Amino acid sequence: MTKELFIIRHGETDLNKQGIVQGRGVDPPLNELGRKQALQFYNYYRNEGFEIIYTSTLRRSYETVEPFIKNGIPSEKHAELDEVSWGIWEGKPVTPEFKTLYKKLQDDWKAGHLEEKVEGGESPLEVSGRQKQFIQYLLTKPEKKILICMHGRAMRMFLTNLMNEDLSTMDKYPHRNLTLYKVIFDGTRFSIALFNNTDHLYAEGKN
Secondary structure: OOEEEEEEEOOOEHHHHHOEOOOOOOOOOEOHHHHHHHHHHHHHHOOOOOOEEEEOOOHHHHHHHHHHHHOOOOEEEOHHHOOOOOHHHOOOEOOHHHHHHHHHHHHHHHOOOOOOOOOOOOOHHHHHHHHHHHHHHHHHOOOOEEEEEEOHHHHHHHHHHHOOOOHHHHHHOOOOOOOEEEEEEOOOOEEEEEEEEOHHHHOOOOO
């Protein structure tokens, strides 16, 4: 069975704007710009014909696609799509200390040390494990055109999992708030049709 996956990152939150570490354990709503971004995406893709929507369990993910849900498209929340847990750093400002730690983590992950994580947080291997459970679930479902709303770092890992790539390459997938990756499944493998696309943020509508 073929599928089209429209995978987006959530809209902006005040914590994004303020440079606060969010992660899996912090659950802010969208801010005014985030709601505008969500509406821009909705206006651009409202006639796309999505059959189902999957979100994480976090508010910023659900609110980003809420216009579609209010328009009658079925939705499900899945913890497997939650953002990476940043442990003891969640809810705290991005300090020089955090930046140093984050840079070391990125370097470790690129070098293949995918078990590394912050204190109390999740490693790429742990996040990947839960994401693979969701992918298996997704492939059992009949819907062909699917909208998925998730989170930046988790999205990078999710895309490497879909593409059957090593997690150490995850940083090849950039993102910003309301970035879109369109991924096609041909029944055997996944391929990327739209890469880090934000056309919807600069247009009134497509249809």
